Amino acid sequence: MKRIVLVRHIEGVPTPDDFRVERLPIPALGDGQFLVKNDFVSCDPGTRSRLSPGASYAPPLAVGAPVDGFCVGEVIESRNARFAVGERVMLSGWATHVVSNGRGYCLKVPDLDVPESLWIGLLGVPGMTAWFGLRRVAQLQAGDRVLVTSAAGPVGATAGQLAKLWGASEVVGIAGGAEKCAWLTEVAGFDRAIDYKAPDFEATFADASAGGWDVMFDNVGNAMIDRALPHMKLRGRIVVSGQVADYNTPVDRVPGLKHTAQFIAKRLRMEGLVVFDDLPGFAGAQAELAGLIRSGAVVYREEVFEGLASLPAAFCGLFSGASFGRRVVRV
Numbered sequence: 001m002k003r004i005v006l007v008r009h010i011e012g013v014p015t016p017d018d019f020r021v022e023r024l025p026i027p028a029l030g031d032g033q034f035l036v037k038n039d040f041v042s043c044d045p046g047t048r049s050r051l052s053p054g055a056s057y058a059p060p061l062a063v064g065a066p067v068d069g070f071c072v073g074e075v076i077e078s079r080n081a082r083f084a085v086g087e088r089v090m091l092s093g094w095a096t097h098v099v100s101n102g103r104g105y106c107l108k109v110p111d112l113d114v115p116e117s118l119w120i121g122l123l124g125v126p127g128m129t130a131w132f133g134l135r136r137v138a139q140l141q142a143g144d145r146v147l148v149t150s151a152a153g154p155v156g157a158t159a160g161q162l163a164k165l166w167g168a169s170e171v172v173g174i175a176g177g178a179e180k181c182a183w184l185t186e187v188a189g190f191d192r193a194i195d196y197k198a199p200d201f202e203a204t205f206a207d208a209s210a211g212g213w214d215v216m217f218d219n220v221g222n223a224m225i226d227r228a229l230p231h232m233k234l235r236g237r238i239v240v241s242g243q244v245a246d247y248n249t250p251v252d253r254v255p256g257l258k259h260t261a262q263f264i265a266k267r268l269r270m271e272g273l274v275v276f277d278d279l280p281g282f283a284g285a286q287a288e289l290a291g292l293i294r295s296g297a298v299v300y301r302e303e304v305f306e307g308l309a310s311l312p313a314a315f316c317g318l319f320s321g322a323s324f325g326r327r328v329v330r331v
């Protein structure tokens with residue numbers, strides 16, 4: 001088998017040579033274990049938070065340790081009565097093969113007639129983050145005006161589309177570049193998209209913010225949140241989903257929030273989520289979302305890379321804006 005391991009703790013923006021491919025024999029299975037041969041593995045910005053020495057909500061990886069990301073594949077050998085040979089599962093590991101005992105994040109893939117890669121995309125962690133971020137954390141109400149950042153990514157694009165389907169009066173996305181912005185309005189049904197790399201961004205953002213925001217779904221980090229805070233409406237909700245602009249920055253250089261007085265005046269709520277808290281609700285949400293995908297009510301973009309060795313470069317592209325949609329690697 002092959003897997004990706006961490007060569008050094010990363011400072012700043014990751015590069016492909018921070019990782020290497022390691023070959024090793026497939027381990028013999030112990031009682032209760034099963035072997036999964038992966039079909040697809042995914043690139044997730046959140047993986048970055050474990051690649052520096054400081055801990056986030058999960059402890060940092062040791063140098064030389066295998067890197068985690070989500071994967072989906074087939075059970076090809078089993079000494080576990082719950083997981084039979086031939087079943088498909090989603091779990092974690094940047095590897096061609098994973099040995100599991102079924103604990104932790106390990107779910108059977110239900111038969112919902114969708115492409116397999118979606119189980120590490122919209123029907124996996126990114127889609128569930130959008131779903132529970134809006135439902136449980138934002139408590140989205142019909143008529144809400146919603147702002148989504150990194151809106152062309154899998155979490156942001158799904159959140160914006162679900163917000164529209166669930167009755168938001170207007171959904172505005174922020175993304176980098178004209179191509180992503182055009183996709184958001186012309187394909188994904190956002191009411192408006194704002195290019196944060198355009199020279200007139202601040203003016204466009206001020207114009208879009210004139211009606212105020214009931215919900216901000218933030219995937220980017222403090223600078224965007226601080227920019228939106230003065231425009232939040234009474235009892236507005238900010239979902240702290242991710243911080244892709246801040247993951248590569250040491251904490252003493254991460255931008256701070258200046259507009260916290262808005263929390264008092266407007267009775268705002270800002271709340272983060274770790275989507276695994278919502279695991280008991282995944283099956284129901286996945287079934288509903290799969291229906292929306294099959295009917296075309298929710299669309300997605302996927303970039304497929306070939307071979308495990310392409311994974312480090314594909315992952316690093318998440319932080320340059322090169323990625324457009326869900327990046328997966330076909331093992």
Ligand SMILES: NC(=O)c1ccc[n+]([C@@H]2O[C@H](COP(=O)([O-])OP(=O)(O)OC[C@H]3O[C@@H](n4cnc5c(N)ncnc54)[C@H](OP(=O)(O)O)[C@@H]3O)[C@@H](O)[C@H]2O)c1
Pocket residue numbers: 043044045046125126129150151152153154155156174175176177180219220240241242243244245246273274275276317318319320321322323324325
């Ligand atoms: N809380 C949870 O449980 C949970 C679970 C899963 C994911 N997340 C978080 O959700 C967020 C979105 O995840 P995703 O998988 O959909 O990835 P994603 O948004 O597609 O992330 C990659 C994109 O981020 C944008 N980006 C990169 N650097 C940036 C910067 N400095 N400033 C602004 N935008 C930047 C780029 O798009 P542009 O071209 O538009 O800049 C890039 O294509 C991530 O922060 C992730 O960590 C949270």
